[in-house]
Amino acid sequence: MVHETLIAELREYIKKRYRLVSIPSIFKGTDKSLPPGTERGIRPNAFGEATELLASFVKQNQHEPFAFTLESLREEKGLKPAELYKRAWIDKRLYSKILTTGNYKPKKETAIAFGLALHLPITEFNGFLKTAGFTLSDSSISDLVIRFCIEHELWDIADVNALLFESGQKVLCRE
Template identity: 40%
Template sequence: MPLQIVENDITEMRVDAIVNAANNSLLGGGGVDGCIHRAAGKGLLAECRKLGGCETGKVKVTAGYDLPCKYVIHAVGPRWFGGKQGEPALLRSCYLNALEAARERGCESIAFPLISSGIFGCPKQIALRIAVDAIRDFLAENEMLVCLVIYNRSEFPLEDGLRRDIAKYINDSFLTDTTDTEELSACAPTGAAPGRFAYEDEARFVRGGKARRRLPRLKPKASLRGAERFASADAESAPDEAAEEKSAMFPPMFDYAPAISLEEALKQIDESFSEMLLRKIDESGMTDAECYKKANVDRKLFSKIRSDRLYKPSKTTAVAFALALELPIAEVREMLMKAGFALSRSNKFDIIVEYFINHGNYNIYEINEALFAFDQKLIGA
């Protein structure tokens, strides 16, 4: 199952287990720790008193009490002293130990805060990177829905330089799209309805804001026009002969194919999204599991796609598989088209995805971080 980044209060997450960013005593404190103890009620503190504390990097498990979860997994993250005293390894251990404790108890879903990123002083960007990397490695071998819970989206630690670059790319894309539309609108005749054909001259037309070329009209040669007049003048004396001559000179514009049944027409449908996906997986050398895990998609959804050649995925799912396969932008567009979608320069989600593809970055976790920061739907999850 996938990794989701969600904006929420972790005490309201309806999952099998939530993780508490605890201190060594397990007796409550500030930040997330204090919120969880207050929401769970006195029973949580009473059980924690019996646990005898917890070492840094390790976890202890209690019941959820008044929280909407079965378990609270107390993970003790390290205090940050510049990252040179083993803090990254200890922080990674918190995530892996908590995930393993959840797996052992049959949990199908778990929610984490950004451990050690509060009063323990770990820089949020580093805390995020360690969290995502640890969760990704666990999900490569296991099936579980993992939620990384951010209390306030505005404080999400997307790297400042990346945030500025994406914001500029979005702005430039919107400006380009607007400029193109204005230029094309100027070419349309006065009063032309938007989205309709508006003829400018014999060689151009505008539809939906895009100019296209039109084939020039074919004019009959002078000799043919003369032959036509001759045939008309002589029609009374030889009507059948004139008609045959005219028919030979001016054959039908279209050669109509015989009608076919609906069943026969459906057999001529092009390669579907599902068929293209499976073909590309085979060509890539990946296994099915490697592909759907890389796409941040769960096994059940992939099974549905695999078993139905006409399966209609959501746009985020279609994009997820295109990214997992690391397709070039032309093939990304082709795969989306087969699912009934397209990438638009006037859609923020599409522009962000295009930004990463154009920069050769197909890491869905990193793309999702950017999508979350810009308040867009996540890929795959």
């Protein structure tokens, strides 16, 4: 059961952190007579160098697949598979699909539900979301609600959903 004081605290949390970001156009003031990329400091015919740099970057920043990270964290927390997917409100078939499909990419809500079910502190939670290709943003009220819940150790999906609903956001549900 979510209490009124918690809802009031959540409203203040969102007010402090929620901000809309305006992004200026990257194309303002570019000279159309220059070769593509030159206005950003790219030398013509530098494709080979760029490809090598990209390959190196990907190698250095690549993470373990989501399913591998999920299972590692489940084992580390001492949870049985059924405990984990039930806590996350995830169907057993979906859980099995995640584990058996090569590079399965879950929906953001699914990754969040698993992160909550694992009771991950915010830094671990962010790293876990990153393995699924996501992040929490200060420009999303829904993400702020999730961060609020993590910081206040509100792990129960029912409580999280109540706060999301109270904030006018989409609730976490089965994928």
